[in-house]
Amino acid sequence: MFHRIFQVLDRLFHFEVARAHCDIPCGIYDPHQAQVAALTVIRMVDLMTDLVKGAQKDNAEFHNSMSRYIAVKEEHAELCKREVRVIFGDFIKKEHVEKYPELPTLVHKIMQAGSKARQSASREAALDLLAQVNRFAEIFWEIKGIPTKRVKAPYKPEEEIVYPVL
Protein backbone atom coordinates (compact mmCIF):
# COMPACT_ATOMS: atom_id res chain seq x y z
CA MET A 1 0.00 0.00 0.00
CA PHE A 2 2.82 2.42 0.93
CA HIS A 3 4.51 1.73 -2.39
CA ARG A 4 1.32 2.66 -4.24
CA ILE A 5 1.11 5.94 -2.30
CA PHE A 6 4.74 6.73 -3.10
CA GLN A 7 4.15 5.94 -6.77
CA VAL A 8 1.35 8.50 -6.86
CA LEU A 9 3.55 11.05 -5.06
CA ASP A 10 6.36 10.28 -7.52
CA ARG A 11 4.10 11.12 -10.45
CA LEU A 12 3.23 14.41 -8.80
CA PHE A 13 6.62 15.48 -7.46
CA HIS A 14 9.08 13.49 -9.62
CA PHE A 15 11.40 12.07 -6.98
CA GLU A 16 15.10 12.01 -7.71
CA VAL A 17 16.72 8.73 -8.63
CA ALA A 18 19.30 6.79 -6.60
CA ARG A 19 21.15 4.51 -8.98
CA ALA A 20 21.93 0.94 -8.02
CA HIS A 21 24.33 0.28 -10.88
CA CYS A 22 25.06 -3.16 -12.23
CA ASP A 23 25.65 -4.53 -15.69
CA ILE A 24 23.56 -7.68 -15.62
CA PRO A 25 19.78 -7.46 -15.87
CA CYS A 26 19.10 -3.75 -15.52
CA GLY A 27 20.35 -2.42 -18.84
CA ILE A 28 22.98 -0.23 -17.18
CA TYR A 29 26.32 -0.40 -18.98
CA ASP A 30 29.56 1.47 -18.48
CA PRO A 31 32.95 1.01 -20.19
CA HIS A 32 34.73 2.39 -17.11
CA GLN A 33 35.61 -1.05 -15.76
CA ALA A 34 37.28 -1.93 -19.06
CA GLN A 35 39.25 1.32 -18.96
CA VAL A 36 40.39 0.76 -15.36
CA ALA A 37 41.37 -2.79 -16.28
CA ALA A 38 43.47 -1.49 -19.21
CA LEU A 39 45.14 1.05 -16.90
CA THR A 40 45.87 -1.77 -14.44
CA VAL A 41 47.59 -3.75 -17.19
CA ILE A 42 49.89 -0.77 -17.89
CA ARG A 43 50.58 -0.33 -14.19
CA MET A 44 51.50 -3.99 -13.80
CA VAL A 45 53.93 -3.78 -16.74
CA ASP A 46 55.52 -0.72 -15.08
CA LEU A 47 55.84 -2.54 -11.75
CA MET A 48 57.34 -5.58 -13.48
CA THR A 49 59.86 -3.36 -15.28
CA ASP A 50 60.81 -1.58 -12.04
CA LEU A 51 61.23 -4.91 -10.28
CA VAL A 52 63.61 -6.19 -12.94
CA LYS A 53 65.68 -3.00 -12.64
CA GLY A 54 66.05 -3.57 -8.89
CA ALA A 55 69.06 -5.10 -7.18
CA GLN A 56 67.42 -8.25 -5.82
CA LYS A 57 66.59 -10.65 -8.63
CA ASP A 58 67.13 -14.16 -7.41
CA ASN A 59 65.26 -14.50 -4.20
CA ALA A 60 61.81 -15.56 -3.10
CA GLU A 61 60.67 -11.96 -2.63
CA PHE A 62 61.42 -11.13 -6.26
CA HIS A 63 59.63 -14.18 -7.62
CA ASN A 64 56.67 -13.64 -5.31
CA SER A 65 56.21 -10.01 -6.44
CA MET A 66 56.73 -10.85 -10.10
CA SER A 67 54.20 -13.68 -9.96
CA ARG A 68 51.63 -11.42 -8.36
CA TYR A 69 52.10 -8.65 -10.96
CA ILE A 70 51.77 -11.16 -13.80
CA ALA A 71 48.65 -12.70 -12.24
CA VAL A 72 46.99 -9.29 -11.91
CA LYS A 73 47.99 -8.34 -15.46
CA GLU A 74 46.48 -11.58 -16.78
CA GLU A 75 43.29 -11.09 -14.80
CA HIS A 76 42.75 -7.46 -15.83
CA ALA A 77 43.52 -7.98 -19.51
CA GLU A 78 40.86 -10.68 -19.50
CA LEU A 79 38.46 -8.51 -17.46
CA CYS A 80 38.93 -5.71 -20.01
CA LYS A 81 38.02 -8.07 -22.85
CA ARG A 82 35.03 -9.40 -20.95
CA GLU A 83 33.61 -5.93 -20.17
CA VAL A 84 33.90 -4.82 -23.80
CA ARG A 85 32.36 -8.09 -24.96
CA VAL A 86 29.35 -7.62 -22.65
CA ILE A 87 28.71 -4.07 -23.88
CA PHE A 88 29.20 -5.04 -27.52
CA GLY A 89 27.00 -8.13 -27.19
CA ASP A 90 24.22 -6.77 -24.98
CA PHE A 91 24.09 -3.01 -25.47
CA ILE A 92 25.27 -2.32 -29.01
CA LYS A 93 22.48 -2.76 -31.54
CA LYS A 94 22.46 -3.09 -35.33
CA GLU A 95 21.69 0.60 -35.82
CA HIS A 96 24.71 1.55 -33.67
CA VAL A 97 26.97 -0.57 -35.90
CA GLU A 98 25.45 1.11 -38.95
CA LYS A 99 26.17 4.53 -37.46
CA TYR A 100 29.66 3.55 -36.26
CA PRO A 101 30.91 1.00 -38.83
CA GLU A 102 34.32 0.90 -37.15
CA LEU A 103 32.80 -0.81 -34.09
CA PRO A 104 33.17 -4.52 -35.01
CA THR A 105 36.77 -3.99 -36.13
CA LEU A 106 37.48 -1.93 -33.01
CA VAL A 107 36.11 -4.65 -30.70
CA HIS A 108 38.13 -7.26 -32.58
CA LYS A 109 41.23 -5.10 -32.12
CA ILE A 110 40.50 -4.85 -28.38
CA MET A 111 40.25 -8.64 -28.13
CA GLN A 112 43.58 -8.99 -29.90
CA ALA A 113 45.22 -6.18 -27.90
CA GLY A 114 43.99 -7.80 -24.67
CA SER A 115 45.54 -11.12 -25.67
CA LYS A 116 48.78 -9.44 -26.68
CA ALA A 117 48.91 -7.63 -23.33
CA ARG A 118 48.62 -11.02 -21.62
CA GLN A 119 51.25 -12.70 -23.80
CA SER A 120 53.88 -9.99 -23.49
CA ALA A 121 55.33 -7.57 -20.97
CA SER A 122 55.30 -4.78 -23.53
CA ARG A 123 54.21 -1.32 -22.41
CA GLU A 124 53.34 -0.45 -26.01
CA ALA A 125 50.94 -3.39 -26.16
CA ALA A 126 49.30 -2.28 -22.91
CA LEU A 127 49.06 1.32 -24.16
CA ASP A 128 47.50 0.08 -27.38
CA LEU A 129 44.85 -1.77 -25.37
CA LEU A 130 44.00 1.42 -23.46
CA ALA A 131 43.87 3.49 -26.66
CA GLN A 132 41.41 1.09 -28.27
CA VAL A 133 39.26 0.89 -25.14
CA ASN A 134 39.22 4.68 -24.86
CA ARG A 135 37.92 4.94 -28.42
CA PHE A 136 35.29 2.30 -27.58
CA ALA A 137 34.27 4.40 -24.55
CA GLU A 138 34.00 7.52 -26.72
CA ILE A 139 31.65 5.76 -29.13
CA PHE A 140 29.66 4.25 -26.24
CA TRP A 141 29.00 7.69 -24.69
CA GLU A 142 28.29 9.22 -28.10
CA ILE A 143 25.59 6.59 -28.59
CA LYS A 144 24.16 7.59 -25.21
CA GLY A 145 24.24 11.25 -26.27
CA ILE A 146 26.69 12.14 -23.52
CA PRO A 147 29.78 14.24 -24.35
CA THR A 148 33.19 13.03 -23.19
CA LYS A 149 36.49 14.49 -22.18
CA ARG A 150 40.00 13.06 -22.14
CA VAL A 151 41.91 13.54 -18.91
CA LYS A 152 44.96 12.03 -17.28
CA ALA A 153 43.97 9.40 -14.73
CA PRO A 154 44.59 10.88 -11.26
CA TYR A 155 46.59 7.79 -10.25
CA LYS A 156 49.49 5.81 -11.66
CA PRO A 157 50.16 5.10 -14.49
CA GLU A 158 48.54 8.52 -15.13
CA GLU A 159 47.63 7.72 -18.71
CA GLU A 160 44.84 9.46 -20.59
CA ILE A 161 41.33 8.15 -20.07
CA VAL A 162 37.94 9.06 -21.53
CA TYR A 163 35.32 10.23 -19.03
CA PRO A 164 31.66 11.10 -19.66
CA VAL A 165 30.77 14.72 -18.93
CA LEU A 166 27.63 14.29 -16.82
Added chain:
Amino acid sequence: MILKVLRVQGSSLTPDFADGDYVVVSALPLLFRRPRPGQVIVFHQPGYGQLIKRIASIEPCGKLFVLGSGGGSIDSRTFGPVERRQVEGVVVWGIHRQRK
Protein backbone atom coordinates in the same frame (compact mmCIF):
# COMPACT_ATOMS: atom_id res chain seq x y z
CA MET B 1 18.77 17.26 4.49
CA ILE B 2 16.22 16.06 7.02
CA LEU B 3 14.34 13.66 4.81
CA LYS B 4 14.38 12.97 1.11
CA VAL B 5 12.49 10.41 -0.95
CA LEU B 6 14.31 8.72 -3.83
CA ARG B 7 13.34 6.09 -6.37
CA VAL B 8 15.78 3.19 -6.76
CA GLN B 9 16.93 2.57 -10.33
CA GLY B 10 18.86 -0.59 -11.12
CA SER B 11 19.25 -4.00 -9.58
CA SER B 12 22.61 -4.02 -7.84
CA LEU B 13 21.04 -4.01 -4.36
CA THR B 14 18.56 -6.81 -4.91
CA PRO B 15 17.05 -8.53 -3.00
CA ASP B 16 17.15 -5.74 -0.37
CA PHE B 17 16.16 -2.96 -2.78
CA ALA B 18 14.87 -3.60 -6.27
CA ASP B 19 14.38 -1.39 -9.29
CA GLY B 20 11.33 0.80 -8.65
CA ASP B 21 11.45 0.66 -4.85
CA TYR B 22 11.47 3.91 -2.90
CA VAL B 23 13.78 4.89 -0.06
CA VAL B 24 13.54 7.63 2.53
CA VAL B 25 17.00 9.02 3.16
CA SER B 26 18.22 11.28 5.94
CA ALA B 27 21.53 12.86 6.91
CA LEU B 28 20.41 13.28 10.52
CA PRO B 29 21.66 9.88 11.80
CA LEU B 30 25.14 10.81 10.60
CA LEU B 31 25.15 13.90 12.82
CA PHE B 32 25.05 11.71 15.92
CA ARG B 33 26.86 8.59 14.84
CA ARG B 34 29.50 7.72 12.26
CA PRO B 35 28.50 5.56 9.32
CA ARG B 36 28.91 1.85 10.01
CA PRO B 37 29.13 -1.32 7.94
CA GLY B 38 25.78 -2.72 6.90
CA GLN B 39 24.12 0.68 6.47
CA VAL B 40 22.70 1.52 3.05
CA ILE B 41 23.77 5.00 2.01
CA VAL B 42 23.08 7.42 -0.81
CA PHE B 43 26.11 9.33 -2.06
CA HIS B 44 27.28 11.35 -5.01
CA GLN B 45 29.94 9.68 -7.13
CA PRO B 46 31.58 11.84 -9.84
CA GLY B 47 30.89 10.31 -13.23
CA TYR B 48 28.03 8.20 -11.93
CA GLY B 49 25.67 10.62 -10.18
CA GLN B 50 23.62 9.76 -7.13
CA LEU B 51 24.23 6.14 -6.12
CA ILE B 52 22.81 3.83 -3.47
CA LYS B 53 25.05 1.10 -2.04
CA ARG B 54 25.71 -0.74 1.21
CA ILE B 55 28.75 0.06 3.38
CA ALA B 56 30.89 -3.08 3.43
CA SER B 57 33.70 -1.72 5.59
CA ILE B 58 35.28 1.45 6.86
CA GLU B 59 38.86 1.96 5.80
CA PRO B 60 41.48 3.06 8.37
CA CYS B 61 41.48 6.54 6.78
CA GLY B 62 37.72 6.81 7.38
CA LYS B 63 36.67 6.26 3.75
CA LEU B 64 33.74 3.96 3.10
CA PHE B 65 34.08 0.85 0.96
CA VAL B 66 30.64 0.32 -0.56
CA LEU B 67 29.30 -2.71 -2.40
CA GLY B 68 26.15 -3.83 -4.16
CA SER B 69 24.65 -7.25 -3.59
CA GLY B 70 25.04 -8.61 -7.11
CA GLY B 71 28.22 -9.81 -8.81
CA GLY B 72 27.86 -7.24 -11.59
CA SER B 73 27.55 -4.28 -9.27
CA ILE B 74 29.54 -1.15 -10.07
CA ASP B 75 30.78 -0.02 -6.67
CA SER B 76 34.00 0.60 -4.70
CA ARG B 77 35.60 -2.27 -6.59
CA THR B 78 35.33 -0.02 -9.65
CA PHE B 79 35.60 3.55 -8.38
CA GLY B 80 37.35 3.06 -5.05
CA PRO B 81 36.23 3.96 -1.53
CA VAL B 82 33.81 6.81 -0.94
CA GLU B 83 34.73 9.86 1.09
CA ARG B 84 32.54 10.86 4.01
CA ARG B 85 31.74 14.22 2.40
CA GLN B 86 30.23 12.47 -0.63
CA VAL B 87 27.55 10.86 1.52
CA GLU B 88 24.14 12.50 1.30
CA GLY B 89 22.36 10.33 3.81
CA VAL B 90 21.42 6.97 5.22
CA VAL B 91 18.38 4.97 4.18
CA VAL B 92 15.97 5.10 7.12
CA TRP B 93 12.98 3.53 5.43
CA GLY B 94 12.58 1.31 2.39
CA ILE B 95 9.26 1.14 0.58
CA HIS B 96 9.22 -2.04 -1.45
CA ARG B 97 7.14 -2.85 -4.44
CA GLN B 98 5.07 -5.96 -3.97
CA ARG B 99 7.20 -8.84 -5.23
CA LYS B 100 5.55 -11.24 -7.63
